Amino acid sequence: MKATHGGRARYHHGDLRNALIEAAIELAALGGPEKVVLREAAxxxxxSPTAAYRHFGGHGDLLEAVKVRGQQALADSMAEAVAALPGLDDPGEEAERTAKAIGRGYLRFALDQPGLYRTAFCRTPLDEEDDFNGLQAPDRPEFAAFVLLSEALDALVAAGRMRPENRPGAEAAAWSSVHGLALLILDGPLARLPGEERDAVIEGTLATLVAGLTR
Amino acid sequence: MKATHGGRARYHHGDLRNALIEAAIELAALGGPEKVVLREAAxxxxxSPTAAYRHFGGHGDLLEAVKVRGQQALADSMAEAVAALPGLDDPGEEAERTAKAIGRGYLRFALDQPGLYRTAFCRTPLDEEDDFNGLQAPDRPEFAAFVLLSEALDALVAAGRMRPENRPGAEAAAWSSVHGLALLILDGPLARLPGEERDAVIEGTLATLVAGLTR
DNA sequence: GATAAATGTTGACGCCGTTAACAAGAGTGT
DNA sequence: ACACTCTTGTTAACGGCGTCAACATTTATC
Incomplete structure (x- = not known):
């Protein structure tokens, strides 16, 4: 007799798994992955705390679920930034602006939702498991972000702004830049930059990145 | 009558603070910041666990101390990579190679000592305090890394390889690249790259970065 | 409607960080 | 040499965490 729905109390929650994830997401949003505590979500x-074990293997699983949601939200933010872009006549210019827009969408999410962003990239027990059995983690849709980025880079090549021989590994270079910048701003030595300078640093980094890609 | 020194047991340890830090560093090296547990170090x-409280405000302080050591070790690795570089006649070429060497030293440490590296950039209670009182964290010698990087970038400008108007914010762009790459390889989607491809990705990212800086 | 499966609950365990109260050495002045 | 005090250890205890085992209740199935 704990949860109520339509005014009626009930023993079975009905959607406890998702409710716990929602609660855990809220915790992550507020304080990052280390604030995701199973008992608090329950x-x-x-x-009761142990009820969670009917839906998750344990704390690690719950955290993993939040992580995936965070990754999805990140990808959404990037897609949104791209969608908001006007179409251009010059495909080269459009490809470059798209690439930068992706970067901005990425950083916007990281800075708007630092807790979720950190959680999206936090280390999870599952990660180490994979280390042991040598498995790949291929079918995760969570890194849709990666796909978006790949397409943007392909467009750069197609538009002749990027030399095809530089294409391999370009995702890594691009992602590294924005990911590193986000974390340096969130937790690192760039943490206490005034908003104005911060924006300048972001634009500068994106400019350097695109210049490097289109070398 | 716990610790012994020269075969003689003694009540007072003599250098407990450092001993605890050493133990905590070992824990961090093995499993990252979340493995730094005060009781285990003790x-x-x-x-006894509570003895630590004579030397640290609490767990957070201990972790902070480990963090600083990690940052110092990182800076050492970078400095070492630079020192191992042969002098060149062409100052432009030398400046570029120095920049790349710094990046490699950074990544080498991150990949060789993932636990310590993560700890060097982990979120610490101290960070949030700073958020609140709006203080800067200026006199920390821990980010000697930053100084090294700045000098390398200055050298690029001095040698005419980098346009002065691109100099501001260049530290952020450079650091972001290597930091992001390190974390993507350690915890992110680049985690399970075969060693060979990994090296290629690293070289590619460094090339893109330097190309962008010397645009 | 009885029986099984699913989904909750309570109680307990060990580990964690932390505090309070106490004890043992080390240092110092007479 | 001795008493006094400060420093640095100790034990005992608290609450919070993740987790497990055992039990209870609701829902599904024949």
Whole structure:
């Protein structure tokens, strides 16, 4: 007799798994991955801690679920930034602006939702498992971000702005730049930059990156 | 009567603070910041958990100390990579190679000592304090890395390889690239790259970065 | 409607960080 | 040499965490 729905209390929650994930997401959004505590999520939902074990292997699984959601939200932010872009006549110019827009969408999410962003890239027990059994993690849709980025880089090549021989590994270079910048701003030595300078640094980094890609 | 020194047991340890830090560093090296647990460090040293509170405000302080050591070790790795470089006649070429060497030294440390590297950039209670009182963290020698990088970039300008108007913010762009790459390889989507491809990605990213800086 | 499966609950365990109260050495002045 | 004090250890205890085992309740199935 804990959760209520339509005014009626009920023993079975009905959608406890998602409710716990929602609660955990809220925690992650507020304080990052280390604030995702199973008991607190259960408390929020109004359920006993052990109830979570009917839906998750344990704390690690719950965190993993939040992580995936964070990755999805990140990809959404990037897609949104691209979608908001006007079409251009010059395909080269359009490809470059698209690439930068992706970077901005990425950074916007990281800075707007630092807790979720950190969680999206946090180390998870699952990661280490994969290390041991040598598996790939191929079918994760969570890194849709990666696909978006790849397309943008392909467009750069197609538009003749990027030399095909520089194409391999370009995702890594691009992602590294924005990811590193985001973390340096969130947790690192760039943490206490005034907003104005911060924007300048972001634009500068994106400019350097695109210049390097289109070398 | 716990610690012994020269075969003689003694009540007072003599250098407990450092001993705890050493133990904590070992933990961090093995499993990253979340493995730094005060009680375990005390256990290793052979002392009661609460003894640590004579030397640290608490767990956060201990972690902070490990973090600083990690940052110093990182800077050392970079400096070492630079020192190992042969002098060249062409100052432009030398400046570029120095920049890349710094990047390689950075990445080498990150990949050789993932636990310490993560700890060097982990979020610490101290960070949030700073957020609140708006203080800068100016006099930290830990980011000697930053100084090294700045000098390398200045050299690029001095040698005429980098346009002065691109100099501001260049540290951010450079650091972001290598930092992001390190984390993507350690925890992110580049985690399970075969060693060979990994090296290629690293070289490619450094090439893109330098190309962007010397645009 | 009985029986099984799914989904909750309570209680307990060990580990963590942390605090309070106490004890043992080390240092110092007479 | 001795008493006093400060420093640096100790034990005992608290609450919070993740987790497991055992039990209870609701829902699904024949």
């Amino acid at each position: 408390r929020t939902v109004g359920v | 256990r290793t040293v052979g002392v």
